[in-house]
Amino acid sequence: xxxxxxxDDYVRIPAVTSLAVSPDGSWLAASVQSLGPEPKKxxxxxxxxxxxxxxxxxxxxxTEGEAGPEFLPDxxxxxxxxRPGHTAKANGEAPGDKPALWLLPAxxxxxxxxxxxxxxxxxxxxxxxAQAFLVAAAAFDGTDGYAADASRRKARTxxxxxxxxxxxxxxxxxxxxxxxxxxxxxxxxxxxxxxPDPAPADSGPADGEDGSSEPGAGEVRDLTPDPGRALDEQxxxxxxxxxxxxxxxxxxxxxxxxxxxxxxxxxxxxxxRTLLGAPGYDFETPEISPDGTSVAAIxxxxxxxxxxxxVTIVAARLDGSDGELGRDLLARFDRRPLQLRxxxxxxxxxxxxxxxxRRPIYAVAADTGTVTKITTDDAAYESLCPAPDGRAxxxxxxxxxxxxxxxxxxxxxxxxxxxxxxxxxxxxxxxxRVEEVVATAADGATVRAWLALPHDASAQSKAPLLxxxxxxxxxxWNAWSWRWNPWLMVARGYAVLLPDPALSTGYGQAFIxxxxxxxxxxxxxxxxxxxxxVVARRDIDESRTAMMGGSFGGYxxxxxxxxxxxxxxxxxxxxxxxLDQMFGTTDAPYYWRRHxxxxxxxxxxxxANSPHLHADAIVTPVLIIHGDRDYRVPIGEALRxxxxxxxxxxxxxxxxxxxxxxxxLKPGDVKVWYQTVxxxxxxxxxxxxxxQPELL
Numbered sequence: 001x002x003x004x005x006x007x008d009d010y011v012r013i014p015a016v017t018s019l020a021v022s023p024d025g026s027w028l029a030a031s032v033q034s035l036g037p038e039p040k041k042x043x044x045x046x047x048x049x050x051x052x053x054x055x056x057x058x059x060x061x062x063t064e065g066e067a068g069p070e071f072l073p074d075x076x077x078x079x080x081x082x083r084p085g086h087t088a089k090a091n092g093e094a095p096g097d098k099p100a101l102w103l104l105p106a107x108x109x110x111x112x113x114x115x116x117x118x119x120x121x122x123x124x125x126x127x128x129x130a131q132a133f134l135v136a137a138a139a140f141d142g143t144d145g146y147a148a149d150a151s152r153r154k155a156r157t158x159x160x161x162x163x164x165x166x167x168x169x170x171x172x173x174x175x176x177x178x179x180x181x182x183x184x185x186x187x188x189x190x191x192x193x194x195x196p197d198p199a200p201a202d203s204g205p206a207d208g209e210d211g212s213s214e215p216g217a218g219e220v221r222d223l224t225p226d227p228g229r230a231l232d233e234q235x236x237x238x239x240x241x242x243x244x245x246x247x248x249x250x251x252x253x254x255x256x257x258x259x260x261x262x263x264x265x266x267x268x269x270x271x272x273r274t275l276l277g278a279p280g281y282d283f284e285t286p287e288i289s290p291d292g293t294s295v296a297a298i299x300x301x302x303x304x305x306x307x308x309x310x311v312t313i314v315a316a317r318l319d320g321s322d323g324e325l326g327r328d329l330l331a332r333f334d335r336r337p338l339q340l341r342x343x344x345x346x347x348x349x350x351x352x353x354x355x356x357x358r359r360p361i362y363a364v365a366a367d368t369g370t371v372t373k374i375t376t377d378d379a380a381y382e383s384l385c386p387a388p389d390g391r392a393x394x395x396x397x398x399x400x401x402x403x404x405x406x407x408x409x410x411x412x413x414x415x416x417x418x419x420x421x422x423x424x425x426x427x428x429x430x431x432x433r434v435e436e437v438v439a440t441a442a443d444g445a446t447v448r449a450w451l452a453l454p455h456d457a458s459a460q461s462k463a464p465l466l467x468x469x470x471x472x473x474x475x476x477w478n479a480w481s482w483r484w485n486p487w488l489m490v491a492r493g494y495a496v497l498l499p500d501p502a503l504s505t506g507y508g509q510a511f512i513x514x515x516x517x518x519x520x521x522x523x524x525x526x527x528x529x530x531x532x533x534v535v536a537r538r539d540i541d542e543s544r545t546a547m548m549g550g551s552f553g554g555y556x557x558x559x560x561x562x563x564x565x566x567x568x569x570x571x572x573x574x575x576x577x578x579l580d581q582m583f584g585t586t587d588a589p590y591y592w593r594r595h596x597x598x599x600x601x602x603x604x605x606x607x608a609n610s611p612h613l614h615a616d617a618i619v620t621p622v623l624i625i626h627g628d629r630d631y632r633v634p635i636g637e638a639l640r641x642x643x644x645x646x647x648x649x650x651x652x653x654x655x656x657x658x659x660x661x662x663x664x665l666k667p668g669d670v671k672v673w674y675q676t677v678x679x680x681x682x683x684x685x686x687x688x689x690x691x692q693p694e695l696l
Contacts, residue, residue: 002431004491007674011035011667014425015482016404017044020069020077021385021394023128027051028385028394028406029059029069029077032424037063040668046079046104047424049406051387051394056424059104060111066102070126070133072190075106078114078133080121101135103190115188115220118150119181125237128290131190132242132267134223138181141226149181156180168229169256172587172631175661183231185247187267188220223270234260235285239292243267244318246275246286246295253279253302257590262286262297264318276316278324283314285339290346293318294366298337299326303594305602308474308512311336313349315366329364333371334508336474339382344390350374352381354476354506357436357448361393361409376415380479394421398480400450400498401434401487403427431455432490437497439533442525445514449499449530450477452486457539463495464544464685467531467567471551471574473503473523474512483663484550488674494681497534501526503552517595519552520559520609527556528564544685548677550574551633551662555611558641561622562614569684571677573625574633574662577641579610587631615644621651623680625673627660653680655696672696 003009014034021028028049036043043065048057060066064082071077080099098120104111115121119138126133143149156162164171164179171178223245224231234248245265253259261277276283276297286297294317301309312333314326330337335353342349348363359380363372375381378399385394392411397418398404403425407418432455438448457463466489470477477498486496500506502515502522514522535542546569549557554575561570576582580599583592583606596605607613622645626638638654645652655676657669664673675693682688 002429002487002491004431004485004487007488007671010485010488011039011670013403013428014423016396016406016423016425017383018067018069019049019383019385019394019396019406020071021051021387022071023073023075023388025051025388028421029071030056030406030424031067031069032058034424035667036065041666046077049421049423051408051421053419053421056422058424068124070124072103072126072131072133073129074131076190077104077106078102078124078126078190079104079111080124083111101133112191114190115186116146117186118146118153122183123236126190127238127240127242129240130242132238133188133190134236134238134245135186135188135220136183136231136236137186139184139222140181141228144222144225169258169590170229170232170250170587173233174587174632175629175663176631178229178232182227182229183234184225184227185223185231185236185245185265186220187223187242187245189242221267221270223265223267224272237287238267239288240290241292244288244292246288248284248286249274249277251277256593259302260284262295262316264295273320274324275318275320276314276324276326280309281325283326287340287342288318289342289366290344294346296329296340296342296349296366297326298340299328303516303591305517305594305597308509308516310509313337313340313351313364315349329366329369330371331369333364336505339384341384341386344386344388350384350386350393352384354478354504356506357450357476357478357500358506359476359478361395372414374411374414375409375418377418379418382479400452400477400480401430401432402480404480430487430490432457432487437530437534439530441502441522441529443514443522445502445511445522445526447499447501447526447530449497449534451534452490452496452498453539454490454493454495457495459538462539462541463493465531465535465540465542465546466494466496466681467527467545467547468496468498469501469527469547469549469553469556470498470504471549471553472505473515473519473552473555474505476500476504476506478506483665483670489678489681492678495534495540497531499527499530501530517605518609519555520563520611523556524559524563527560531566544568546570546681546685548573552576554633557622558611559609559614561618561620562611563617565619567620569621569623569681571623571625571680572641574627574630575624575637575641576611576633577637578612579606581636581640582633585634585636612641612644615641615648618645618650621680621684623653623655623677625655625657625664625676627657627662627664629659629661632662668695 018031030047044067046060062083066081068080100116101114101121117137123136139149140152230250236247249263250258260282262283265272282300284298299314300311312330316322316326337351340351361374381395383396393409397407406421547567548571550573554572557572558575642654683690
């Protein structure tokens, strides 16, 4: 038995989600998500992971959790938490409802609160060579200082007002409303971590009092007063000396659309200028070089009706001499970069990219654009942390069959085996094996997939097959998945096929273009081709197959339901149903304008690709799953689909989560999700009687 045979055991597995490397390179600060003291929620804590292989040590414990660790040059650690601060009363004060910025001293001891914006701290970045930081915090337009912002919040609460007045094109993002306050960037200097905490236990500025930070922490200054919605969901950073900030900045890009630029802000004067920005392009994740002279960023060309845009890494000198588009470092590299980090000496930029069902680490020389592959194994890497001495890269490594684990990649031996570091999650065995499979598509293209199988799958013990199509749609199956975990199904005897059809990343721009604007075309025929190849295997039971998918995979589930009856059951999570309806209700209408046009004036692609137009042809039993707080694929898609199918007498069930979003995240809901899906599949593939989960 493995931890995948028991859902209670599965939801208790800790997840390492991010890393930061200490200034001396001796340890990593890891954010680790685990089941909280109450089983109804997950909490994140910060752990110390020894880079030489010592056992992991938990550094923080609170009822509200901690996240976002960032090192200061003296080795102290900034992080964000809702834990109560100096204003806590002796008898215990309930945690605040907004996160604050905290500091853990380098030499140990109790964490102290640095600053507590009334709107909450949403992110932090630290300088490499100075005790300086940036913190993102929400504040109301027209307010100056914490006291004024807290007063505005109190007035709204006292008046019972929750309304938001929108004046820009974007109103929501994935699972949350934007506003009524706006994100700002605050600059500050961290306190001396070695000094005793000067604040008594019952003092310090509370919400509504005058003051911007805890005593001894120094002032924080607003670099971006009244930015509007420009800083929503943007990455930002500081120069090594803390004198210059860089951040993404949303700017208008035609009717109903925006583009993301990179702006430079002088911390002393708060003067701002645009470094990278042009119509039709987005610039993301800016990072200043170790010598403080250049910025690297990911540049994405906007998709158009005719073709998908290209994605690359650019570098730009801070003096602006490289132009509004920057220098393209990957002009001859046919893959899409996902994450970047400068090398310790600034001579190269490390980056990750999906590549043929993997996500390796590459390096590109900043001066010549020469690209070198660093890792060559069947794994996916993220959270890159170049070692300060330049000898290694620390990262989180995962694979289809391996939990995310912190590792060290020694740069003296590119392509060598990564050194696994001790993880709070330990080693978790999966209940099967994984193979790589390929097929030839209708147009001659090669389509590949991962196939997860039970250990005992054979010609004598054929496994029923689950086809799982990924979301995105511009992504790839190449890493461990917590939400869509095939091993929970493998533990119950199913084989799980994880294909990368047209639109998937890791196979070049032309492979994405094969499905551009034609979701029901090549992506569908690719999925059918690889399914045909797999059911022909001797260890797969062709008579017992089902199809599942979420987001774009949910779209494909709905499309497949109306275009073939080959499957015994279909599970559609957060699936798109009526594309013209989706255009006006999603949080990202610009996406549909670029890919499909406007349904009123360019209806052709909507008519050719919308699943709801094939509702009458559906004969396969369907399980619809949706969260009400899903703003990317709004709940209206599921409600309309359920109404139309039940009204026609179809075999359909609807699992509805009132307080979940695009992802089902609460431990109890995760369990109910899998229990319902497994009961549905067992009923229609294995002939078992329908067993409704007890908590439903």
